[in-house]
Amino acid sequence: MPKIKLPTKSPHIDMTPMVDTFAVILTFLLLTAQMRQTEPANVDMPFSISEKPTPDFNMMTFLLSTDGKVFMNFDNGGDTLTKFRPKILVEIGKRYGIEFTEEQQREFEKYPSSIGVPMDKMKEFLDAKNMKDRIPLQTGIPIDSADNQLAMWILYARQVNPNIQACIKGDSKTAFETVEKVLDILQDKNVNRFNLITSLEAARINLEEIQQ
Amino acid sequence: MAEVIVEEKGKGGKKKAKKHPPRMDMTPMVDLMCLLITFFMLTTAFNKSKVMEIILPEKLQNDKPQDAPRISASRTLNVILGPNNKLYWYPGAVKPEDFNNLPPLMETDYSAEGVRKLLLERNKALAKKIDDFNKDVISGKIQISQDSLRGAISQLKKVDDTGPIVLVKAYKEANYGNFVDILDEMNICGIARYTFMKIAWYEVKMVETAAGIQSTAKPATN
Numbered sequence: 025m026p027k028i029k030l031p032t033k034s035p036h037i038d039m040t041p042m043v044d045t046f047a048v049i050l051t052f053l054l055l056t057a058q059m060r061q062t063e064p065a066n067v068d069m070p071f072s073i074s075e076k077p078t079p080d081f082n083m084m085t086f087l088l089s090t091d092g093k094v095f096m097n098f099d100n101g102g103d104t105l106t107k108f109r110p111k112i113l114v115e116i117g118k119r120y121g122i123e124f125t126e127e128q129q130r131e132f133e134k135y136p137s138s139i140g141v142p143m144d145k146m147k148e149f150l151d152a153k154n155m156k157d158r159i160p161l162q163t164g165i166p167i168d169s170a171d172n173q174l175a176m177w178i179l180y181a182r183q184v185n186p187n188i189q190a191c192i193k194g195d196s197k198t199a200f201e202t203v204e205k206v207l208d209i210l211q212d213k214n215v216n217r218f219n220l221i222t223s224l225e226a227a228r229i230n231l232e233e234i235q236q
Numbered sequence: 237m238a239e240v241i242v243e244e245k246g247k248g249g250k251k252k253a254k255k256h257p258p259r260m261d262m263t264p265m266v267d268l269m270c271l272l273i274t275f276f277m278l279t280t281a282f283n284k285s286k287v288m289e290i291i292l293p294e295k296l297q298n299d300k301p302q303d304a305p306r307i308s309a310s311r312t313l314n315v316i317l318g319p320n321n322k323l324y325w326y327p328g329a330v331k332p333e334d335f336n337n338l339p340p341l342m343e344t345d346y347s348a349e350g351v352r353k354l355l356l357e358r359n360k361a362l363a364k365k366i367d368d369f370n371k372d373v374i375s376g377k378i379q380i381s382q383d384s385l386r387g388a389i390s391q392l393k394k395v396d397d398t399g400p401i402v403l404v405k406a407y408k409e410a411n412y413g414n415f416v417d418i419l420d421e422m423n424i425c426g427i428a429r430y431t432f433m434k435i436a437w438y439e440v441k442m443v444e445t446a447a448g449i450q451s452t453a454k455p456a457t458n
Contacts, residue, residue, distance in 0.1 A: 039262030196413025219287035
């Protein structure tokens with residue numbers, strides 16, 4: 025019986041195609057990457073069937089955490105030259121008699137997530153060198169009628185950017201009282217159209233079943 | 237001046253050229269790329285969140301008194317978001333003479349069997365119209381662009397005068413998820429007229445009776 029000769033091959037596998045595919049995926053991810061923002065409070069958004077995507081620009085987002093804190097965020101506008109964020113900061117600073125330096129304005133401009141800092145702590149917040157020092161300063165924007173800073177933020181945000189839309193992002197466990205207060209303040213400032221940020225969920229209705 | 241340093245080679249060195257294998261070992265590179273891909277996958281926000289629009293009626297100015305809009309009580313459906321994810325409803329309106337003998341609240345829930353069934357039963361005619369319209373669009377009977385589809389549906393809702401008028405109210409212990417859920421049900425069932433409004437004191441009382449909470453509600457003085 026003849027012996028079967030197994031071809032002697034090196035144990036190496038050619039990894040080149042694998043590297044190529046990985047490089048393609050990596051480039052794709054790098055180019056499309058939109059970093060997930062780390063919000064100061066974790067929110068579990070409620071579900072809805074709405075399919076309208078969140079607008080990219082011209083929005084002010086109110087983040088309502090489960091413990092009743094209110095955070096606010098707005099974008100810089102669609103054009104890199106508009107720089108709405110520092111402008112709003114300067115305007116509201118004038119209202120509270122606080123002058124922000126160039127560096128503080130730049131820091132505010134590029135701050136990536138929602139801010140919930142009372143105005144008297146804002147300078148300290150922007151000067152802080154690392155994120156850890158900032159966490160205890162995020163106590164939520166005051167919304168009580170004695171010191172309604174949220175109303176001021178809304179006022180100046182709309183003054184600087186007249187096209188701004190209000191978006192509300194809340195946890196499904198957030199007490200409705202907080203939401204109602206924020207809606208109330210917005211309505212006081214003549215904002216009657218709101219976008220509630222939700223996650224998509226499919227729902228179907230069955231008419232035949234109902235008619236039986 | 238640059239000096240050229242000539243390296244002296246040991247004379248007795250073995251001159252065996254090392255045979256390099258023609259391939260490089262790519263495994264560490266693959267490992268690294270795997271790691272990077274995993275990192276980017278986890279940090280990228282892939283699915284963008286959606287928004288649900290709601291338009292609330294403008295606030296009344298105190299200096300401009302205005303009559304409340306007259307709506308027929310037979311079409312009115314009051315939905316109250318209660319505590320502990322409960323949902324209450326009652327049809328019609330409570331008249332001032334009923335204040336001592338408030339009508340009981342019906343309890344339901346946010347599921348498809350609960351409030352959706354309730355709303356769809358009352359909104360059958362309109363929901364059927366919208367459903368037929370959507371079917372015609374899908375089957376190609378009606379040629380319409382995607383943009384004007386929403387407009388056409390809102391026109392259907394506008395001319396409708398059979399569906400319920402839903403007034404959504406929230407008890408103070410409701411949560412935001414309930415609010416979004418109920419508005420979502422309005423969209424699912426194609427309710428043409430609905431709004432969110434402040435809860436009245438007698439409704440607070442009704443909820444507290446239904447939920448078995450010690451009632452504190454009193455009529456407002458104004």
